[in-house]
Amino acid sequence: MARRLDSDIVPVSGTRDAAVVTVIFTVEKSELKVILVHRSEEPFRDRWSLPGGLLNPGESPDDAASRKLQEETGVRDVYLEQLYSFHNLDGRGTLAVTYFALVDSRSARLARRQVWQPAWIPVAELPPLAFDNRSVIDYAVLRLQAKLDYTNVAYSLLPERFRLSQLQEVYEAILGHKLDKRNFRRRMLSLDLLEPTGGMVAEGAHRPAQLYAFKERRPLVL
Amino acid sequence: MARRLDSDIVPVSGTRDAAVVTVIFTVEKSELKVILVHRSEEPFRDRWSLPGGLLNPGESPDDAASRKLQEETGVRDVYLEQLYSFHNLDGRGTLAVTYFALVDSRSARLARRQVWQPAWIPVAELPPLAFDNRSVIDYAVLRLQAKLDYTNVAYSLLPERFRLSQLQEVYEAILGHKLDKRNFRRRMLSLDLLEPTGGMVAEGAHRPAQLYAFKERRPLVL
DNA sequence: GCAAAAGTGTTCTCTGTACACCCATGT
DNA sequence: ACATGGGTGTACAGAGAACACTTTTGC
Numbered sequence: 001m002a003r004r005l006d007s008d009i010v011p012v013s014g015t016r017d018a019a020v021v022t023v024i025f026t027v028e029k030s031e032l033k034v035i036l037v038h039r040s041e042e043p044f045r046d047r048w049s050l051p052g053g054l055l056n057p058g059e060s061p062d063d064a065a066s067r068k069l070q071e072e073t074g075v076r077d078v079y080l081e082q083l084y085s086f087h088n089l090d091g092r093g094t095l096a097v098t099y100f101a102l103v104d105s106r107s108a109r110l111a112r113r114q115v116w117q118p119a120w121i122p123v124a125e126l127p128p129l130a131f132d133n134r135s136v137i138d139y140a141v142l143r144l145q146a147k148l149d150y151t152n153v154a155y156s157l158l159p160e161r162f163r164l165s166q167l168q169e170v171y172e173a174i175l176g177h178k179l180d181k182r183n184f185r186r187r188m189l190s191l192d193l194l195e196p197t198g199g200m201v202a203e204g205a206h207r208p209a210q211l212y213a214f215k216e217r218r219p220l221v222l
Numbered sequence: 223m224a225r226r227l228d229s230d231i232v233p234v235s236g237t238r239d240a241a242v243v244t245v246i247f248t249v250e251k252s253e254l255k256v257i258l259v260h261r262s263e264e265p266f267r268d269r270w271s272l273p274g275g276l277l278n279p280g281e282s283p284d285d286a287a288s289r290k291l292q293e294e295t296g297v298r299d300v301y302l303e304q305l306y307s308f309h310n311l312d313g314r315g316t317l318a319v320t321y322f323a324l325v326d327s328r329s330a331r332l333a334r335r336q337v338w339q340p341a342w343i344p345v346a347e348l349p350p351l352a353f354d355n356r357s358v359i360d361y362a363v364l365r366l367q368a369k370l371d372y373t374n375v376a377y378s379l380l381p382e383r384f385r386l387s388q389l390q391e392v393y394e395a396i397l398g399h400k401l402d403k404r405n406f407r408r409r410m411l412s413l414d415l416l417e418p419t420g421g422m423v424a425e426g427a428h429r430p431a432q433l434y435a436f437k438e439r440r441p442l443v444l
Numbered sequence: 445g446c447a448a449a450a451g452t453g454t455t456c457t458c459t460g461t462a463c464a465c466c467c468a469t470g471t
Numbered sequence: 472a473c474a475t476g477g478g479t480g481t482a483c484a485g486a487g488a489a490c491a492c493t494t495t496t497g498c
Contacts, residue, residue, distance in 0.1 A: 014276025054236025
């Protein structure tokens with residue numbers, strides 16, 4: 001392969017380190033949170049950063065992001081979308097393809113490790129981050145907010161069946177402000193993404209709620 | 223660097239070929255066109271494909287796209303936006319970062335070469351393309367159409383000063399359908415992106431037209 | 445009977461769309 | 472005078488936003 005004939009020192013034309021970085025969101029206790037990992041090595045030792053890593057040989061970025069997501073949370077088959085590719089996000093000339101994912105915190109189980117321990121951190125209270133990870137998160141939040149209005153992405157943040165008030169909490173957490181209940185319900189139902197399941201749930205000293213489900217629990221191209 | 227200790231044969235973890243692919247648009251004679259290059263080598267010899275190439279050592283994808291754009295058209299400082307990153311677009315496991323650019327065909331000068339000659343091809347009449355370039359173009363067109371509604375991207379397709387009817391032609395070519403003149407003008411002017419220059423131009427047997435300019439001839443974040 | 449969440453309608457404003465005629469000029 | 476593109480206004484429909492009370496249940 002001609003492209004690999006160069007030495008170790010001189011970078012090979014067109015060839016470079018490639019990595020994925022994942023912004024993994026959930027909504028828990030009415031807060032939008034992301035997974036950050038506690039860095040156990042330099043650079044930025046003891047700071048927090050987004051989970052990520054180099055691609056395996058022959059692995060596609062999509063597959064690497066999916067693998068990373070599963071390593072950190074144990075979940076698969078959730079909403080996962082490519083965000084943007086950054087050059088030199090790590091100060092070492094790496095080409096980083098970023099992704100964002102949406103997971104239901106009830107089904108996620110954070111990895112338990114001695115090092116590089118992941119944790120759910122509220123987006124509203126981010127600590128100082130390694131590299132330029134802050135702007136990656138900001139960008140991911142903007143994309144998520146935009147998608148929320150026209151797609152069914154929220155399916156990936158909720159159990160299969162849920163109350164409309166739960167859905168509204170998810171929306172409020174992501175958008176960062178309260179929504180009017182009547183307008184929210186009318187709009188959601190008019191989008192034709194949901195269907196009533198017939199099931200009701202009474203969980204407390206109040207009127208029981210109708211349970212709804214997304215008609216499709218997979219990404220929709222709208 | 224531990225990541226470069228592996229042999230020539232076994233792919234190095236995280237390291238791979240990286241390339242850019244550019245979708246360069248213009249509007250000419252009321253048609254939306256893209257630059258395609260006539261392939262002079264295998265694979266897909268004698269087919270058409272999007273301009274692109276491997277990154278130079280240390281070069282960022284943005285810089286490479288900008289360079290490629292200048293190589294093909296001679297223009298700089300036009301609208302250039304990252305689209306999406308594809309794995310294996312070329313069947314050789316390369317990581318390809320795609321971009322789309324908008325150029326004014328009046329200021330572009332297509333490269334003249336013996337091989338890999340570029341040409342403007344109407345998007346409505348694409349020939350069979352190499353690799354999966356067709357879907358890249360389709361995706362770029364969708365992005366362009368979406369951006370058109372809310373941003374000033376069209377500045378990059380027109381001379382500094384232009385008639386509103388020219389702007390409307392550009393919009394119609396990109397959207398693929400006719401627009402109502404009165405509604406188009408009202409909407410454009412209400413977006414507050416344009417300003418009248420005071421200049422008029424008479425070019426033919428009819429009433430002279432007011433000339434407008436974009437307030438900003440650079441990407442706006444809206 | 446009271447606390448707590450579920451559920452429901454109407455009004456107003458704004459935006460997008462449909463639609464047709466007169467104006468200024470060159471020949 | 473006529474051909475050519477420049478320029479203008481109004482009416483309707485649909486979407487989003489504001490806004491408050493009744494219902495069902497557990498305790």
